[in-house]
Amino acid sequence: MPKMSLDQLQASLRGEVIRPADPAYESARKVYNGMIDKRPAVIVRCVDVADVMAAVAFARDNEILAAVRGGGHNGGGLGICDGGLVVDLSRMKGVRVDPAARTARVGGGSTWGDVDHATHAFGMATPSGIISTTGVGGLTLGGGIGHLTRKHGLTVDNLLGVDMVLADGRFVTADADQNADLFWAVRGGGGNFGVVTSFLFKLQPVSMVYAGPTLWPLDQAEGVMRLYAQFIAGAPEDVNGFFAFMTVPPAPMFPEHLHGKKMCGVVWCCVGSPEAAEAALKPVRQFGKPAFDHVGPAPFPMVQSLFDALYPPGLQWYWKADFVKELGKDAIGLHVKHGSQLPTMHSTMHLYPINGAVHRTGRDKTAFSFRDSTWAEVIVGVDPDPANKDRIVAWAREYWDALHPYSSGGAYVNFMMDEGQDRIKATYRDNYDRLANIKKKYDPTNFFRVNQNIIPAA
Numbered sequence: 001m002p003k004m005s006l007d008q009l010q011a012s013l014r015g016e017v018i019r020p021a022d023p024a025y026e027s028a029r030k031v032y033n034g035m036i037d038k039r040p041a042v043i044v045r046c047v048d049v050a051d052v053m054a055a056v057a058f059a060r061d062n063e064i065l066a067a068v069r070g071g072g073h074n075g076g077g078l079g080i081c082d083g084g085l086v087v088d089l090s091r092m093k094g095v096r097v098d099p100a101a102r103t104a105r106v107g108g109g110s111t112w113g114d115v116d117h118a119t120h121a122f123g124m125a126t127p128s129g130i131i132s133t134t135g136v137g138g139l140t141l142g143g144g145i146g147h148l149t150r151k152h153g154l155t156v157d158n159l160l161g162v163d164m165v166l167a168d169g170r171f172v173t174a175d176a177d178q179n180a181d182l183f184w185a186v187r188g189g190g191g192n193f194g195v196v197t198s199f200l201f202k203l204q205p206v207s208m209v210y211a212g213p214t215l216w217p218l219d220q221a222e223g224v225m226r227l228y229a230q231f232i233a234g235a236p237e238d239v240n241g242f243f244a245f246m247t248v249p250p251a252p253m254f255p256e257h258l259h260g261k262k263m264c265g266v267v268w269c270c271v272g273s274p275e276a277a278e279a280a281l282k283p284v285r286q287f288g289k290p291a292f293d294h295v296g297p298a299p300f301p302m303v304q305s306l307f308d309a310l311y312p313p314g315l316q317w318y319w320k321a322d323f324v325k326e327l328g329k330d331a332i333g334l335h336v337k338h339g340s341q342l343p344t345m346h347s348t349m350h351l352y353p354i355n356g357a358v359h360r361t362g363r364d365k366t367a368f369s370f371r372d373s374t375w376a377e378v379i380v381g382v383d384p385d386p387a388n389k390d391r392i393v394a395w396a397r398e399y400w401d402a403l404h405p406y407s408s409g410g411a412y413v414n415f416m417m418d419e420g421q422d423r424i425k426a427t428y429r430d431n432y433d434r435l436a437n438i439k440k441k442y443d444p445t446n447f448f449r450v451n452q453n454i455i456p457a458a
């Protein structure tokens, strides 16, 4: 086959080829994390599966590095690359809800806001994260932790199948019956195995939830953390709540006297009846009188987009993560020490529960290994000003260094920067070798390597 030129590639597409000289290039190369500044040789904005096949074939035949961009939210900027070709799925949105089957077929470039909007009309949702602008692609392929985790499991626990374009150009479906090894691998193994052009999700009957933040002053942080750790270990699965250190933003939902104050708290999201949620949360609300309690009935998409305005695209992000099994006295003390020193208004630390329904699936049943943990911890240095980069990075690293010895050893792939093979292996544990063998079968040349990379087995 003679190699195609970019003009020929453009002629073969319904979508768009964007080159460095094109006016659209500067905005097309931007990703969510303003710290990432990569310059691909070409961005292919695909609109359908045929475009994805053409883009993959072009990169493969011309031996160009390829990156795949879903929502562009990856902290380490793994949806884009320097000098290579970006398979940009941002125009491949579209959600088709089947209300009778309780499923949604979701385009590979959709965001969670797209999904929530479509499914909420039918009184349903599928578990995702906590921000609506995050891409379905990256979040799902890494596992998916969010407001519905304790009740309905990880996002991958609600994934019924995927349509994919493989490195050799083949289009396949992976589900429980077809290419089951591939289906196992994409449930946590990231973008290592091909381009997912669409996802099929199971929908859960989630419409109105009982949700919002409860905040306490920092001088109560130690007690709040201890109470939270005990509470969430045994709380009904209808109750989800992630712990946070945060600075109260100057937003109308918060009273003015709290604006700019560093605090700790829990962001709740309970399914089931408001009465049951009120009863379940009673012991927490009675602890040391919260300084702010904004928990009440709300439509699920509103809760999912609660933080969107606070975190617009383009801020500087640096994060470090770990899985955590237990929060003992020493770890709590260190959390309080470092969490009290948030370096900027947007910086934060979250502990997302991954117990409840997540624990009911065995750790070898999907590629996501750390199901036996209790929390996914993420320490996030964030600020709009690039001049503060060093400050947020240093804070996140110091915090992480102090707490890492109390962790389970690996981290959620979606909360990692580009941190190298040792961290990836520590994260997949005994699932790594199986992933490496599946990688060898479906992508033996490691064509898809701009990701938390699984090296094909020898």
Ligand SMILES: Cc1cc2nc3c(=O)[nH]c(=O)nc-3n(C[C@H](O)[C@H](O)[C@H](O)COP(=O)(O)OP(=O)(O)OC[C@H]3O[C@@H](n4cnc5c(N)ncnc54)[C@H](O)[C@@H]3O)c2cc1C
Pocket (backbone or CB within 6 Å): 031, 032, 067, 068, 069, 070, 071, 072, 073, 074, 075, 077, 078, 079, 080, 089, 108, 109, 128, 129, 130, 131, 134, 135, 136, 137, 138, 139, 140, 141, 142, 143, 144, 145, 146, 190, 191, 192, 194, 195, 196, 197, 311, 414, 415, 450, 451, 452
């Ligand atoms: C503000 C913010 C909030 C977040 N909150 C949560 C949260 O609550 N829960 C949670 O679990 N995670 C959360 N994350 C982490 C998020 O899951 C990861 O950043 C994830 O990588 C984002 O996916 P994306 O498609 O937007 O990213 P991208 O940068 O587009 O892609 C990330 C990786 O996935 C691959 N990829 C993306 N789409 C596809 C596809 N269709 N086919 C094949 N490969 C693909 C890319 O190649 C890349 O390797 C959050 C991130 C941010 C920035």
